[in-house]
Amino acid sequence: MDPHSHNDWFAIKTEPLKYFEPFIRQGITTFVTGNCGLSAIGFDDDTPHKAKMGGGLFSFSGTTGKYGSIKEFNAATDRNIPCNIATLVGHCSARASVSGYENRKLSAKEEEQMLQILEANLKDGAAGVSLGLMYEPGLYAGTDELKKVVELCCKYNKPLTVHPRAESKVSMSYGSLFGRPHLLRAEDELVEISKGTNLKLQHSHAIFVGRQSFGYKDEFVAIQNRLRESGVDAMFDIYNETLGVSVITVILPAWYQGMSKQQRKKPFNKLKLRVLITAASAMLGFGLKDIQIAYIGPGYEKYEGKTVHEIARENGKSDLDMYLQLCEESDFKGRVNMGPYSTPEIIREFEHNPNCLYMTDACVEDFGVQNPAIYDCFPKFLRDSLIGTGDTMPNTIRRMTGATADRFMLKDRGYVKPGYFADFTVFDENETKNATPDQAKSFGIKKVFINGELVLDNDELNASALKTTGRALTV
Template identity: 30%
Template sequence: MAAPTPDLLFRGATVVDGTGAGRFRADVAVTGATIEEVAAPGEGPRTARQVLDADGLVLAPGFIDMHAHSDLRLLIEPEHPSRVTQGVTCEVLGQDGLSYAPVDDTTLPALRRQIAGWNGNPGDGSGFDWDWRTIGEYLDRIDRGAGVNACYLVPHGSVRMLAMGWDNRPPTPAELDRMRGLLAQGLREGAVGMSSGLTYSPGMYADTAELVALCEVVAEYGGYHAPHQRSYGAGALEGYAEMVEIARRSGCPLHLTHATMNFGVNEGRAGELLALVDAALAGGVDLTLDSYPYLPGSTTLSALLPSWATEGGPDATLARLTSAADRERIREDVEERGSDGCHGVVTDWATIQLSGVQDQRLAPLVGRTVAEIAAERGRTGTEVFFELLREDSLATTILQHVGHEENVRAIMRHPAHTVGSDGLLTGARPHPRAWGTFARYLAHYSRELGVLSLEETITRMTGRPARRLGLVRRGLVRPGYHADLVLLDPDTVRDTATFEHPRSPAAGIPYVYVNGTAVVHDGTPTGALPGRALRRTHRGTEAAA
């Protein structure tokens, strides 16, 4: 009996298969959502319902964004052009310890306000339906149709909020049991692990023992811990060391998200971080990391506040900003000591550039630094800081120009490295990493600078993150694997997103497929929604398709 005709045939492609092995030419056939055959040119199927001449193009597994902030954008704009045009076919949500599941009717409104700067906050008149409360229900919502696949991390801060509110104290035994139970429920419902945000309230109030107790649950379910650790300033190495210690004590795999060594105090110190990583690996810790290929970082302006000023939630924070005594105490922290997340680093307002505002009356300030605004108003930088926090209800987003090129390159060379955009999609001028991360790795750091080979770059985007996520039959170009595929031109692929024009799609990526369906065809998004939530089972593997 003749073999059935494949749906799709890539003829004469140069395959970079995601393992790190050398490239090879092949004909690759796809039937339905599955790669059917990878054969030497002319030795596979002769025809298909659709044949693409892939001569001169690289066929790779779809890219996996290990650190994404599309928790709402994937629902509001499910076609997801920022990701599909880069070749991303899966992203990991629920990052930095704060997201929208699990929640209840009390914590959801608070979270919507707190992370509006990350994700926006569609209101009652927008037509957006906040119709979930559990992680399983949120993943079901993604399953209604999305341009990419998505994995989800249980956000520690959201769980802590459910169990004990915004209190700055250790949990009682009963509260810790509640957190462990909520975490286990989320993992049973399909989450791939737990994230923590240890410079964001209320997650920042957790001590090491609390995190160890929670990571023991994550380990039991086969997941991993993805921390936004306690300090990216003078205490960065100590913060990373604590995360390694939590992994050792709990037996939980560790993934260091947006692994950076920023600010002047850390210039040239990437080698110290990597020595810590190597020692942990040699000691048996299961450890990976991700980074984005840019120097500036991005977060909310309110993230510069010291932890004590955020205790109690957004309303309590705004109330403190009306108190002269509290403002003076905050000023001393940011101007003289450096607040928690940037411990030991005094804030330089010339490095803080506004990227987005919620109140459009403030829109003319986007693109300007706090120092520039202060000079125009005849105010100090800290006074403008207070004014913006109040006027924009804590929702302002910023770029922080604090990175070092030698650190960025050293970290991306490490064999435990994967790629995460950390891309925010809100604001008038968001960080271009949301639209450009993957193409920038391929163009600037691989083709132009030779920091990584094409094969090394692609394995960091595909096979290695798929293993960390526990995905079944994804991340490689192999028969029987899911047809999440990217066809790119290695000579012309490049990022076009800039800090002035950040919402610009990548060039040189003409075809992208998610579960065998084209989401980009001839360089244009198709609007197809074949993506779904990729759930892990309680045994730590992705559920069957």
């Protein structure tokens, strides 16, 4: 079970199997989707802002339809998908439904309408609410608004998953580069909005972007522990990767992106940008050498898999000039793989933390270099256990199954019990233990059953069965 997924957007594709196949090959049968505030549900049918759903990362292109509610979504996907999916309702989606991406406090009427969207979906079977405080329009939400979302989750005893406002020492989310590290300010915000509640708070993808952020790991853990001591049911999740996927503009300030092409060419603006990026890179321990191009666009395949620094050397340009050219060539919509987001040592420590779940946070892309987590993220957790660096095997398997089912209240799943659905994965211990990870393929997984149907048998997919094996889960 993968507790942090965006595969709700791919479950409604006209041909969904290609988007689920690599996950099935690594043994995943069930997903909790709709994370980071960016759910494919959670909007009114008559909203003029449907194009804003997905936060620029996902869209309704190539889908069977647009389903604003969990009822409509589940009716459209149940038995029409390869894997099981439970879906969170996204705060970003609900907020965008009522006000688009407007950077302001919601009016009382708008806030009531947004909360009604969230509550209706919670009533009808959504697995919880997700926040994406780094994405539009979630980043415009203030403390009072977020506290009302927390109240809803507590009312229905369902989790609130949170992509925090910052995951690095410095970020674009806070005005000052100095003072309390930004990722800790983001944790302070979660403490504030959950204070005095018994909220099921799920911190999404515990990462520390940039080498200068690694040192705040212990304080992050301490905050999680203090939350639990205060009565908040705080947990977090990790992937077994030290890099992640982002948009090419991840280090580009909004003021620069908002300029015309002519303004961007002015020497003063480029100098200002150079100074800012140089300073931020030094404070982060992260630079253009750490950004690998995943996709720019048709005709630019030669750049894929190379770092900005490597491409700059090939073209006789500075790293910054090459980066800005790549931004322009992709119309500021390119995709990158970047890191470091963590270290092997941090991952190993978190694997043993009793309040940590394992996930992928990955999607299959139509073009370019893929996120490596689509291939072997879960087998790597199994391998870590077998070679003695991860948690015990019973604990490792529980985090992937029963613990996730318990966390999101997925009924009759996650355990081998009479009357429970038969979602099983069979792996070869020797092959898993002796495999070489990170080869753009899974390893060790021999058989996968979804709802009692054998869908993977020694590398052979049952494509016919996978058209209807998956269930849309109501919570």
